[in-house]
Each structure stands twice: as C-alpha cells, then as structure tokens.
Amino acid sequence: MYEEYWGLKEKPFENTPDPKFLYLSKQHEEGLSRLLYVVKERKGAGILTGVFGCGKTVLAQALLKELSENIYRIALINNPHLKAIELLRAIGRQLGAEDLPQRITEMSADFFLELIEGILLNNTKDGKETLLIIDEAHIIKDEEVLEELRLLLNFQSEKRFLLTLLLLGQPELSKRIQKNKQLVQRIAMGFHLTPLNKKETKNYIIHRLNVAQRPKPVFSEDGLNSIYENSGGIPRRINQICDIGLLTGFSKKVERIDKKIIQESVDSLGI
Ligand SMILES: Nc1ncnc2c1ncn2[C@@H]1O[C@H](COP(=O)(O)OP(=O)(O)OP(=O)(O)O)[C@@H](O)[C@H]1O
Ligand SMILES: [Mg+2]
Incomplete structure (x- = not known):
C-alpha cells in the first residue's frame, strides 16, 4: 500500500523469518556461528534461548540456508506441543519414513526409536548428516518428551553422534531442561539472545530499508530513538512499529517519519 510512496521495492518490516532480511548484529552473528559449530563439528546438542521476537527462528532459517541440501537431512519441529510418541512419529516422518501408523494405539516409543536409529545409520552410511531442530522447545512440559530426545542423542557410533539436536526457545527452556x-x-x-541496543536498532532498521531498496533515510533521528524506546530493541516489535509508522507517514504524506508519527503509531497499536 505504502511501498510506492516511500520508493520501496517491497515491504521492509514484515514479521516473517525471511533470512533475506537477516541483520547480523554482533550477537546474531555469534549465535549463528555457534549453531553452525554444533552442527558442522557434530557436537551433539545445542540450545539457543532468548526473549520472544528477538530472532531465534530467523537464526534457524539462516542456519538452514548455510547447510547443503546434498549433505543434511533435517527435521524441523515448530510446535512441539506433542506427546512423546507423536513427536517421535513427526521426527520419523520428516526424516523420510513412510507408511507410519496413524493411530496412537498402534504405536510404541520403541518402534519409533528403532525406526529413527535405522534412518540415522543409513544417513551416516550414505555420507549424510542428520539434524533435528525443535523450535519453541520451551513449551515442552512433558518430561517423557525430554527423555525421548535424550535417547535420540544416545545413538552414536564409536566416533561420533549420529544426530545433532538443536533446541530453540524462550528463556525458561534452560530451566525446563x-x-x-x-x-x-x-x-x-x-x-542466549538479548534485545538489540540503540545503535543496533538503528542499524537494523537501515539494513531492512536497504534490502527493500530504499537507500535514503525514512525515519528522522528522533523517530529512530522513539522506535528504540518503544520497542525495547526487540526486532518483532521494531517491525510492527516501523510498518505502522510507514503507513501513518504515508497517510499524512510526510517526508520523514519523526517521533510524533512514531508515538501516534505506537498508540494506535496499543503496545
Ligand atoms: N537478526 C534479524 N534480522 C532480521 N530480522 C530479524 C532478526 N531478528 C528478528 N527479526 C525479525 O523479527 C521477527 C521475529 O523474530 P523471530 O521470529 O526469529 O523471533 P523468535 O526469537 O523466534 O520469537 P519467539 O520466541 O516468539 O518464537 C522475525 O520474523 C524477523 O522479521
Ligand atoms: Mg520463534
């Protein structure tokens, strides 16, 4: 709607985990390189925590982009609000198992563990690596689920883990495990990912505008400061405020988005 007015090729502040817009703050860069380390060096398991909206899912997407499809077999579970056995079934299915029993009564955890072990051994034999990512892992309340994940990590050959497990979630995940x-x-x-600081927030906004091909400034300095204050440096909130700011600025036909427009936008969002 407002893209043409602001000379943008696309919307710069969509709340989607599109790695094309990835802004590598120091900590996002470190987080990504640590994820890569665990996966590429086959370290077994890694955990990435952070408050909501700070970039965990984006980093997982960025990680996937770095991994060659020829080598990595990946299962990505986004909603682990599952019983242990359903989780194992989902993992098996994503790793390519076919004709799995549909009814829970027909299933046993041992059946799936054996099946997954077979897949892992085959992958290893074929020179493939297996990666399991569980996003939103903080919602796992069932201790049996954690236990099954541990059992999956037990699959090892003499020299190495057959599976890499990455757990992503909000800070309570650390306590839960x-x-x-x-x-x-x-x-x-x-x-652990924390919100962006003031300078990073400004750079983040400029970066996303650049990706959307708007090299000229859109927000005034006091506008940028206000976005930082109102978002607390959390990217998802920054996106919301900037998006509605662009819309408000467009309806008012302003040249720059200043503090007043941001405040008005924030008030309209009720955050
Ligand atoms: N480093 C980044 N570069 C570009 N965009 C980002 C970055 N971090 C976060 N975002 C943006 O913020 C949005 C929210 O980030 P993301 O979904 O990764 O957060 P999260 O930590 O997984 O949150 P939740 O705990 O709610 O799942 C993303 O959709 C993306 O648009
Ligand atoms: Mg997420």
Missing part, C-alpha cells in the same frame, strides 16, 4: 540432567550433560553449546 535442567530436570533432565543427562540431557543437559549432552549439550555442548548454549547461547
């Missing part, structure tokens, strides 16, 4: 000490002991990397 403490209950399973054996799982915690297998976690080789942990990283």
Whole structure:
C-alpha cells in the first residue's frame, strides 16, 4: 500500500523469518556461528534461548540456508506441543519414513526409536548428516518428551553422534531442561539472545530499508530513538512499529517519519 510512496521495492518490516532480511548484529552473528559449530563439528546438542521476537527462528532459517541440501537431512519441529510418541512419529516422518501408523494405539516409543536409529545409520552410511531442530522447545512440559530426545542423542557410533539436536526457545527452556540432567550433560553449546541496543536498532532498521531498496533515510533521528524506546530493541516489535509508522507517514504524506508519527503509531497499536 505504502511501498510506492516511500520508493520501496517491497515491504521492509514484515514479521516473517525471511533470512533475506537477516541483520547480523554482533550477537546474531555469534549465535549463528555457534549453531553452525554444533552442527558442522557434530557436537551433539545445542540450545539457543532468548526473549520472544528477538530472532531465534530467523537464526534457524539462516542456519538452514548455510547447510547443503546434498549433505543434511533435517527435521524441523515448530510446535512441539506433542506427546512423546507423536513427536517421535513427526521426527520419523520428516526424516523420510513412510507408511507410519496413524493411530496412537498402534504405536510404541520403541518402534519409533528403532525406526529413527535405522534412518540415522543409513544417513551416516550414505555420507549424510542428520539434524533435528525443535523450535519453541520451551513449551515442552512433558518430561517423557525430554527423555525421548535424550535417547535420540544416545545413538552414536564409536566416533561420533549420529544426530545433532538443536533446541530453540524462550528463556525458561534452560530451566525446563535442567530436570533432565543427562540431557543437559549432552549439550555442548548454549547461547542466549538479548534485545538489540540503540545503535543496533538503528542499524537494523537501515539494513531492512536497504534490502527493500530504499537507500535514503525514512525515519528522522528522533523517530529512530522513539522506535528504540518503544520497542525495547526487540526486532518483532521494531517491525510492527516501523510498518505502522510507514503507513501513518504515508497517510499524512510526510517526508520523514519523526517521533510524533512514531508515538501516534505506537498508540494506535496499543503496545
Ligand atoms: N537478526 C534479524 N534480522 C532480521 N530480522 C530479524 C532478526 N531478528 C528478528 N527479526 C525479525 O523479527 C521477527 C521475529 O523474530 P523471530 O521470529 O526469529 O523471533 P523468535 O526469537 O523466534 O520469537 P519467539 O520466541 O516468539 O518464537 C522475525 O520474523 C524477523 O522479521
Ligand atoms: Mg520463534
């Protein structure tokens, strides 16, 4: 709607985890390189935590982009609000198992564990790596689920893990997994993402505008400061405010979006 007015090729502040718009702040860069380390060096398991909207899912997408499809077999579970057995079935299915039983009564955890072990061994034999990413892992409340994940990590050859497990979630995830000490002991990397600082928030906004091909400034300095104050440096909120700011600025036909427009936009969002 407002793209033409602002000379944009596309909307710069969509709340989607599109790695094309990835802004590598220092900590996003470090988070991504740690994820890559765990996967490429086959370290077993890693955990990435951070408050909502700070970029965990985006980093997972950026990681996937770095991994060659020829080598990596990947299962990505986005909603682990599942019983242990359903989770194992979902993992098996994503790793390519066919003709799986549909009814829970027809299933046993051992059946799926054996099946997944077979897939992992085959992948290894074929020179493939297997990666399991569980996003939103903080919503796992069932201890049995954590236990099954630990059992998956037990699949090892003499020299190496057959599977890399990445757990992504909000900060309470760290506390939640403490209950399973054996799982915690297998976690080789942990990283915590925090909101962007003021300078990074400004750079983030400029970066996304550049990707959408608007090289000239859109927001005034006090507008940028106000976005930072109102978003707390959380990218998802920054996106919301900037998007509605662009819309408000367009309806008012202003040349620059200043603090007043941002405040008005924030008030309209009710955040
Ligand atoms: N480093 C980044 N570069 C570009 N965009 C980002 C970055 N971090 C976050 N975003 C933007 O913010 C939005 C929210 O980020 P994301 O979904 O990755 O957060 P999250 O930490 O997974 O949140 P939740 O805990 O709610 O799942 C993304 O859709 C994306 O548009
Ligand atoms: Mg997420």
